[in-house]
Amino acid sequence: MTPAARLSAAIEVLADIEARRRPASDALKDWGLGHRFAGSGDRSAIAGLVYDVLRRRASAAHVMGEASPRALLLGGIRLARNWSVARFDDLCSGARFAPEPLTDAERAALEHPSLADAPPHVAGDYPEWLDAQLAEAFGEGRVEEAQALAQRAPVDLRVNTLKTTREKAAAELAHFGVTPTARAPLGLRIVIGEDARAPAVQAEPAFQKGWIEVQDEGSQLAAQLAAADPDMQVVDLCAGAGGKTLALAAAMDNRGQIFATDTDKRRLAPIFDRLTRAGVRNAQVLAPRGKDDEPLAKLAGRADLVVVDAPCTGSGTWRRNPDAKWRMRPNSLDDRLADQAAVLARAARLVKQGGRIAYITCSFLPAENDGQIERFLAGNPGFRLIPPARVAEDAGLADLAAFTSIRGQGLQLSPRRTGTDGFFVALLRRVE
Numbered sequence: 001m002t003p004a005a006r007l008s009a010a011i012e013v014l015a016d017i018e019a020r021r022r023p024a025s026d027a028l029k030d031w032g033l034g035h036r037f038a039g040s041g042d043r044s045a046i047a048g049l050v051y052d053v054l055r056r057r058a059s060a061a062h063v064m065g066e067a068s069p070r071a072l073l074l075g076g077i078r079l080a081r082n083w084s085v086a087r088f089d090d091l092c093s094g095a096r097f098a099p100e101p102l103t104d105a106e107r108a109a110l111e112h113p114s115l116a117d118a119p120p121h122v123a124g125d126y127p128e129w130l131d132a133q134l135a136e137a138f139g140e141g142r143v144e145e146a147q148a149l150a151q152r153a154p155v156d157l158r159v160n161t162l163k164t165t166r167e168k169a170a171a172e173l174a175h176f177g178v179t180p181t182a183r184a185p186l187g188l189r190i191v192i193g194e195d196a197r198a199p200a201v202q203a204e205p206a207f208q209k210g211w212i213e214v215q216d217e218g219s220q221l222a223a224q225l226a227a228a229d230p231d232m233q234v235v236d237l238c239a240g241a242g243g244k245t246l247a248l249a250a251a252m253d254n255r256g257q258i259f260a261t262d263t264d265k266r267r268l269a270p271i272f273d274r275l276t277r278a279g280v281r282n283a284q285v286l287a288p289r290g291k292d293d294e295p296l297a298k299l300a301g302r303a304d305l306v307v308v309d310a311p312c313t314g315s316g317t318w319r320r321n322p323d324a325k326w327r328m329r330p331n332s333l334d335d336r337l338a339d340q341a342a343v344l345a346r347a348a349r350l351v352k353q354g355g356r357i358a359y360i361t362c363s364f365l366p367a368e369n370d371g372q373i374e375r376f377l378a379g380n381p382g383f384r385l386i387p388p389a390r391v392a393e394d395a396g397l398a399d400l401a402a403f404t405s406i407r408g409q410g411l412q413l414s415p416r417r418t419g420t421d422g423f424f425v426a427l428l429r430r431v432e
């Protein structure tokens with residue numbers, strides 16, 4: 001496909017997303033199935049265009065003065081990739097498979113795309129109903145924080161110290177131009193190029209050998225902040241596909257014991273292969289056998305550390321899932337708040353006296369973070385908050401103390417603050 005035909009295809013996919021209010025991934029998949037002549041390079045280039053536009057959906061509509069799929073594509077790419085008007089003129093030629101030529105109004109809008117008079121939720125590209133929560137989390141800096149969340153994310157890798165060292169992995173992956181992550185001691189970063197194509201990391205021998213895992217630097221830091229020791233009994237209560245379990249196992253040097261579980265067996269399914277590939281020997285996966293089964297019943301009051309990588313809105317990962325931010329609704333936030341309270345209550349039953357709960361979300365919404373911790377502490381007088389600065393210091397990440405969350409209950413990472421996805425981490429100690 002020509003670059004111009006890819007633009008037309010991206011407009012078609014955006015039209016499908018808008019008309020049927022469906023996830024971008026579904027619309028892209030269907031487009032691929034209906035256009036079998038398109039190769040993988042075409043499909044990933046089209047996906048790159050669509051996701052770049054979705055990151056800037058509101059500001060694109062603002063600069064173009066309308067929200068048609070074509071306007072979103074033109075405005076979104078202008079803002080996200082800084083293309084010149086001449087480049088658009090070249091591609092939008094009206095030739096076969098190419099978009100129609102620019103109108104005078106479109107050209108004028110693309111020449112001077114200004115967000116000077118845009119309200120915060122438009123300049124920052126987020127749903128208007130979340131404005132109060134962004135203001136609470138980030139104060140005056142909310143537009144800049146949201147703009148950082150509207151950038152394309154890099155691909156971060158965590159080097160598995162059960163198999164290799166960061167230096168060896170970096171040498172093996174030099175062709176990706178990897179650089180060490182700034183804060184996570186085992187991370188390697190790959191910056192995505194202008195075409196937005198993600199590197200095929202999974203096809204690399206280093207990946208097949210279990211040397212590396214794909215894991216955002218913020219997620220790596222969250223696991224490190226939990227400060228798991230080699231002699232601990234650790235529960236990973238919301239283990240999902242096992243990203244945190246793998247990081248904890250390496251931090252514990254394959255010693256002690258990790259019990260990994262999740263209420264959703266399907267989400268847990270990939271963990272088995274991942275543990276094998278990574279050479280993890282200190283993790284047991286305990287899948288629930290039925291709706292009311294508690295596979296961890298025998299551990300009640302015995303765990304040194306319970307990691308709660310809580311189900312959340314995922315607002316901190318908007319860089320990677322830009323259509324999730326537009327699809328988010330107030331009732332989905334309410335559902336997640338109820339889930340989080342339930343998982344915290346479960347964690348409280350498992351932890352021993354003197355043990356800790358590490359509460360983690362990939363969100364910046366205070367209701368899911370500080371608010372959830374405040375409610376838990378009010379209802380569980382036997383627990384105390386470990387001061388966030390102490391948490392950072394104990395994990396060997398003292399610099400993170402500067403990113404204490406708005407109401408002081410945890411550490412709040414974000415693309416603007418720490419160059420990572422948005423993560424919240426709070427630690428609670430059971431004292432009685």
Ligand SMILES: C[S@@+](CC[C@H](N)C(=O)[O-])C[C@H]1O[C@@H](n2cnc3c(N)ncnc32)[C@H](O)[C@@H]1O
Nearest residue numbers: 238239240242243244262263264267309310311
């Ligand atoms: C953020 S994801 C976990 C990601 C995973 N820890 C990782 O690092 O790859 C949250 C998980 O919590 C699970 N979950 C939801 N409610 C739960 C509950 N009450 N108890 C345990 N897990 C729960 C979901 O199925 C989901 O897999």
